[in-house]
Amino acid sequence: MRVSELPRPSPERLLKQVQAEESKQWGAKLKIFLGYAPGVGKSYRMLDEARRRHDRGEDVVVGAVQGQQSEDVQALLRKLELIPPLQTPDGQAIDLDAILRRAPQVCVIDPLAAQNAPGSRHAYRWQDVQELLRNGISVLSSVNLLHVEEYKEKVQAITGKNTTETIPKSFLLAADDIVIVDVPPDLCLWRQGEKLTSTGISNSQERKLSELRELALLLTAEVVDAQLETYVHAHGIEPVFGTHERFLVCMTPHSNAPAMIESGERNKDRFQGELYAVYVCGPGRSKRERVTIRRYFDAAKKAGASTEILESNDPIAAIVEFAREKRITQIFIGHSTRDTWRDRFFGDPVLRLIRAAEGIDVRVFPH
Amino acid sequence: MPASVDTPRGSLKVYLGYAAGVGKTFQMLADGRAAAQRGVDVVIAYFEPHARPDTIEQAERLEIVPHRKIEYRGKTFQEMDTEAVLRRNPSIALVDELAHTNISGSARTKRWEDVQVLLDAGIEVWTTMNVQHIESLNDQIWQITGIQVRETVPDGIVRQAAEIVAVDVTPDALLNRLKRGAVYKPEMVEKALAGFFKGSNLGALRELTLRQAAHEVDLRQSAYDETRAFQVPRISEVRPGGVADNQPKERILIHITADPSTAMLIRRGRRVADYLHADCIALFVHRTAQLSELPAQEREAVEKHLRFARSLQIGTQVVGGTDISKTVVEFARRNQVTQIFVAHSEVLLLDRLRGRNFTENIVRKAQDLQVTVVADRSRRQVS
Numbered sequence: 001m002r003v004s005e006l007p008r009p010s011p012e013r014l015l016k017q018v019q020a021e022e023s024k025q026w027g028a029k030l031k032i033f034l035g036y037a038p039g040v041g042k043s044y045r046m047l048d049e050a051r052r053r054h055d056r057g058e059d060v061v062v063g064a065v066q067g068q069q070s071e072d073v074q075a076l077l078r079k080l081e082l083i084p085p086l087q088t089p090d091g092q093a094i095d096l097d098a099i100l101r102r103a104p105q106v107c108v109i110d111p112l113a114a115q116n117a118p119g120s121r122h123a124y125r126w127q128d129v130q131e132l133l134r135n136g137i138s139v140l141s142s143v144n145l146l147h148v149e150e151y152k153e154k155v156q157a158i159t160g161k162n163t164t165e166t167i168p169k170s171f172l173l174a175a176d177d178i179v180i181v182d183v184p185p186d187l188c189l190w191r192q193g194e195k196l197t198s199t200g201i202s203n204s205q206e207r208k209l210s211e212l213r214e215l216a217l218l219l220t221a222e223v224v225d226a227q228l229e230t231y232v233h234a235h236g237i238e239p240v241f242g243t244h245e246r247f248l249v250c251m252t253p254h255s256n257a258p259a260m261i262e263s264g265e266r267n268k269d270r271f272q273g274e275l276y277a278v279y280v281c282g283p284g285r286s287k288r289e290r291v292t293i294r295r296y297f298d299a300a301k302k303a304g305a306s307t308e309i310l311e312s313n314d315p316i317a318a319i320v321e322f323a324r325e326k327r328i329t330q331i332f333i334g335h336s337t338r339d340t341w342r343d344r345f346f347g348d349p350v351l352r353l354i355r356a357a358e359g360i361d362v363r364v365f366p367h
Numbered sequence: 368m369p370a371s372v373d374t375p376r377g378s379l380k381v382y383l384g385y386a387a388g389v390g391k392t393f394q395m396l397a398d399g400r401a402a403a404q405r406g407v408d409v410v411i412a413y414f415e416p417h418a419r420p421d422t423i424e425q426a427e428r429l430e431i432v433p434h435r436k437i438e439y440r441g442k443t444f445q446e447m448d449t450e451a452v453l454r455r456n457p458s459i460a461l462v463d464e465l466a467h468t469n470i471s472g473s474a475r476t477k478r479w480e481d482v483q484v485l486l487d488a489g490i491e492v493w494t495t496m497n498v499q500h501i502e503s504l505n506d507q508i509w510q511i512t513g514i515q516v517r518e519t520v521p522d523g524i525v526r527q528a529a530e531i532v533a534v535d536v537t538p539d540a541l542l543n544r545l546k547r548g549a550v551y552k553p554e555m556v557e558k559a560l561a562g563f564f565k566g567s568n569l570g571a572l573r574e575l576t577l578r579q580a581a582h583e584v585d586l587r588q589s590a591y592d593e594t595r596a597f598q599v600p601r602i603s604e605v606r607p608g609g610v611a612d613n614q615p616k617e618r619i620l621i622h623i624t625a626d627p628s629t630a631m632l633i634r635r636g637r638r639v640a641d642y643l644h645a646d647c648i649a650l651f652v653h654r655t656a657q658l659s660e661l662p663a664q665e666r667e668a669v670e671k672h673l674r675f676a677r678s679l680q681i682g683t684q685v686v687g688g689t690d691i692s693k694t695v696v697e698f699a700r701r702n703q704v705t706q707i708f709v710a711h712s713e714v715l716l717l718d719r720l721r722g723r724n725f726t727e728n729i730v731r732k733a734q735d736l737q738v739t740v741v742a743d744r745s746r747r748q749v750s
Contacts, residue, residue, distance in 0.1 A: 031537070180577065182533040184380075187398075196405070199378040199491065200529030201591040210588050217533060217581035221574050228570040237566065242507045242744065243574040245642075263737075270642045272581065330739075354711070354740050359510065361635070363706070363739040 028133045031177040032112065033142040036216035037159075037209055039191040040183045042142040043069070043110050047076040050108050050140055054080060061104040063094045063132075064125070066111060070191070080108070091117035096128050099137070106138045113147035113165045126167045143167060145216045158211050172219070173226050180220040185209035218272050245273035248328040249300065250319055250353075252279070253289035255334020257296040260365050264332055265303035275305040276326055280315035316349060320356045330361040374489040378529040379482070381465065382495045383580055385572040386563055388541055388550030391495040391534045392463050396425035399461050399493065403429060412460040412485070412492075413447035413478070419549050429461070437470050444470040449481045452490070459491045466500035466518045479524050486527075498576040499563070501525060503634040503641075503679065506744035511571045514562055521678050522637060526586070533580035538569035582642070589644075617645035620704040621676065622695055623683070624651070625661075625668035628710040628743060630675060635741045636708045637679045648702065649676040649683045652694045656687030692728035699736055706737045 031049075035042040043066055054060040062082045069077070083099050085092045093116040099107055109132075114125040122128050129139050146155040149166040156162050172178060185206040190196045194205075201207050225244055249264045251257040261277065268275040277300035279293050300307050312318035323331055335350055354362045384391040392414060403409045411431040414422075432455050435448040446469050452460055462485070467478040475481050485492050499508045502519040509515050525531070542564065544550050551559055563572065621636040623629050633649065640647035651658075651669055658666050673683045688694025699707055707729060729738050 177537045177539065179537055180533065180535045182535060182580065184530050184532060198529075199380050201587055204595075207588060207591055210584055210591075214581045214584045214588070217577050217584065220535070221577035221581065224570060224574040224577060228567055228574060231567055231570060235566070242510045243571045244578065267643070270644075272578070357742065358711075359742050359744060361739055361742050363737055365737050366733060366735060 027138075028136045029138045029176040030129065030133055031138070031140050031179070032172060032175045033140070033179050033181055034145070034172070034216060034220060035142070035181045036145045036212040037188055038144065039188040040181045041191070042144075042181045043073050044076070045179070045181050046108060046110060046140050046142050047073060047080070050106065051076050051079050053106060059105040060108070061099065061102060061106070062108040062110075063099050064109045064111075064114075083107075086117075088117045088119070090119070091115075093117050093120040094125065094128055096121060096131060099132065100135055103135075104137060106140060107132055109139055109141040111147070112141040112143045113163075113167045115165050124167070126171055143172070145212055145219070148172065148219070151215060151219070154215060155212060158208050169219075173223055175223070178220055178223045180216055182213065182217065185213065242329055244327075245271035245330065246326060246328045247273060247275050247330050247332060248319070248323050248326070249275070249277040249305065249332045250280070250334070251277055251293065251296045251300070252334065253285065253292045254367075256365050256367050257334065258299060260332045260334060261296070261300050261303050261305065263365075264300075264305065267330070268304065273329075275300075275303065276322075276328065277303075277305040277307045278319065278322055279307075279309050280318050281309055281311045316352045316356055319353065320360075323357065323360055328360055330363055331357055332363050332365060334365045335367060377486040377489050377491040379486060379527050380491070380493040380530040380532065381525060381528045382493070382532050382534050383576060383583075384495070384497050384534045385499075385576040386497060386541060386569060387559075388544050389534050389536045391497075393419075393422045393425060394532070394534050395461055395463070395493050395495055396422065396429065399459065400425060400428055402459060408458040410452070410455060410457040410460055412449075412452045412462045414461065414463040432460075437472055439470050439472060446470060446473055447478065447481055449474070449484055452485060453488055456488070457490060459493060460485055462492055462494045465494040465496040465524075466520050468518055477520075479520050482524075496520060496525075498572060498579055501579065503638045504575065504579070506631045506634055507575065508572075510744035511575070512563060512565075512568045522641075523678070523680055525583070528583075529587075531580055531583040531587075533577060535573070535577070538573065541569060586641070617643045617706060618702065618704045619643075619645050619647045619706050619708060620695070620699050620702070621647065621649040621681065621708045622652075622710075623649050623669065623672050623676065624710070625665040625672075626710060627668075629668075629672045631744060632708055632710045632741050633672065633676050633679060633681065637681060639708075639739075640681075645705075647681045648704075649673065649681050650695060650698055651683070651685045652688050652691045652698075653685065654687065654689055656685050658685060692725055692732060696729055696732040696736065699733065704736065706739055707733065708739050708741055711740055711743045 033042045033046045050060050050062070060080060062077065062080050064085055065077065065082070083095055083102060086095045094109065109125065109129055112126055112129065116122060116125060116128070122131070129141060132139050145151050146161055146163055147166050148169055150169040152163065152166055184199070186197045186199070186202065188209060189205060197203065197206065201210055221244070228243070245267070247264045247267050249257070249260045251260070264275045264277070267273065277297070279297070297307050308322070310318040310322055319331065331353065333350055333353055350364055382391040382395045396411070396414070399409045399411070409429060411426055411429050413434065414426055414431070432448060432452050434445040435451070437444045437446055447462060462478065462482055465479050465482065469476060469478060469481070475484070482492050482494060498504060499516045500518060500520050501522060503522045505516060505519055545556060545559060545564060548556070563569070619636050619640050621632055636647055636649075639645070651673065653661065658669060661669065673685075676683050684698075686694060686698055695707065709725065709729065
């Protein structure tokens with residue numbers, strides 16, 4: 001039905017599939033604890049889980065620990081077996097061979113983002129983690145928003161902090177599990193030695209951390225959404241609607257597409273949602289109409305929309321089918337002022353769309 | 368102890384989760400304990416007596432204000448003793464389960480009403496709730512899970528909170544806890560697995576919780592910025608291609624009718640308005656603008672919807688007019704409305720009755736307005 005693109009799995013899904021296949025036979029899983037800044041308590045949450053798993057009889061070791069440790073973290077570490085990292089004059093790296101020889105069920109790697117000393121088997125620690133997973137060892141690991149490559153610049157713009165040690169976002173998206181460790185900024189700062197303020201945002205420092213917190217929550221939501229989609233595909237169940245706002249702009253040569261695209265972009269940004277734009281290719285378009293549509297496509301792409309051409313004799317059915325597949329929550333459609341014989345015969349397309357789009361909002365734009 | 372006029376209101380902190388068992392209560396009690404160790408006067412004002420062992424362990428290290436025992440139909444129920452908490456007058460009171468409905472015979476119907484009393488007295492309150500209890504999310508939750516949640520908390524109450532904390536856990540870990548019997552009693556586990564804990568529900572509720580928490584965090588940033596000339600790059604501006612915020616302010620008009628779908632329309636309107644930072648008003652149009660002239664049943668329904676809109680901080684108006692669509696559009700134009708919200712069922716109903724379409728009439732008349740037909744989210748999708 002669609003001519004522009006065959007439904008292809010995203011790189012994230014492919015990577016996830018590969019990782020899943022590699023580790024499936026062993027049941028090894030990667031679980032990542034994400035925090036928006038140092039001091040949210042990631043290490044504690046992670047080591048507490050390691051301790052509980054150890055108490056329940058799982059074979060748990062610790063392969064890497066953070067340099068600075070709170071008393072609580074030290075108390076947890078005392079209950080767990082440590083495989084010390086290798087120390088070289090150029091820095092340290094986890095002792096991959098020692099962990100592989102020891103072959104535990106679960107290994108704690110804290111933190112995930114680190115560059116290995118020159119001469120190590122892998123340049124980055126996240127590659128060590130991949131090797132552990134391939135060898136059937138589950139990994140618990142932690143990461144700060146600053147150390148996710150795609151967020152590095154945003155975090156730097158807000159806090160002024162910089163780093164060279166990052167992991168790709170695709171690594172997060174491919175993890176089996178992600179948990180966000182959320183804590184109010186005042187407690188986060190207090191754990192870093194600041195004075196405790198009252199509940200809520202009290203100063204500019206907390207305000208900045210709050211911005212990072214929002215980004216971390218949205219990143220986690222994105223990962224959870226990707227997992228949900230994988231789950232839906234794997235189980236062949238109907239897609240889940242309404243967890244996330246997704247807008248679909250239906251472009252025709254005679255609708256007010258620029259206004260719809262502009263509004264779509266604003267809605268996408270405000271809802272932190274996604275924007276799609278489609279054109280249903282009907283028979284008998286003039287050259288002028290085709291030029292107009294091409295212009296709309298460019299505008300939609302510039303607004304950050306995923307665009308597609310649908311080909312169908314029944315445009316309404318094609319739009320609704322596309323909307324269901326993409327889990328659209330709101331369809332933008334222009335009200336055509338043209339009164340054609342087709343409309344008189346088949347009924348107003350806007351009304352037919354409203355009737356067909358059960359469970360999806362329809363926003364009608366004036367011409 | 369009655370609060371004096373100059374007692375500042377207590378702050379509210381909400382621990383937000385996506386299901387029973389994610390660890391909201393545990394986190395609240397752990398934070399309470401940490402505060403007590405710092406020398407803050409913290410008490411437990413209410414916590415579920417059937418809590419898990421590790422939660423009880425957290426609670427045991429804190430002072431508990433004894434619950435009120437209420438006899439109802441031969442059984443003993445425990446509720447928060449709000450008056451006793453007021454007499455004890457701590458700095459911070461921990462109150463589990465904000466969405467709880469008190470047993471018949473209590474002074475107030477809802478626990479969130481008790482919490483208001485504590486806040487008014489200047490006591491800081493920390494409390495717990497799940498995302499499905501937020502009023503404006505009711506229809507989305509219904510659409511996602513097929514479950515309609517009866518006990519809800521008005522958005523305004525959540526919005527009062529100075530702080531929202533997301534309590535996160537993976538669905539796998541939660542299901543393990545459930546199967547170990549750490550969340551519900553054994554006889555309840557099966558019911559849970561067929562309801563909220565089924566299939567993709569937990570993941571969807573979790574995503575919704577994270578997005579809601581992000582939204583709440585964002586609202587508090589805006590509120591902070593309004594009180595101070597504080598500049599930090601906003602996410603939308605940091606994003607490549609983000610839209611700068613120089614757009615004219617959106618105004619949303621919700622068209623109220625007696626139809627039950629109006630409740631959904633109000634919730635959706637509130638939600639969209641919150642995200643777009645838009646104003647929101649609700650309008651009921653009747654021939655004479657006199658509600659007293661409506662048949663009793665219709666009047667009750669309309670009044671209920673108007674009250675509901677006001678409870679979500681949406682201003683309401685009743686206007687006279689024989690041609691409903693014309694009146695709605697003219698009102699919209701006079702009040703600089705940018706979007707009119709109408710219910711999906713309304714379209715179908717009026718269409719059938721009059722052989723023409725209400726939405727179409729509005730669209731035709733409102734050349735400069737957008738019309739949003741809000742879907743009936745109670746119907747599950749079939750693809």
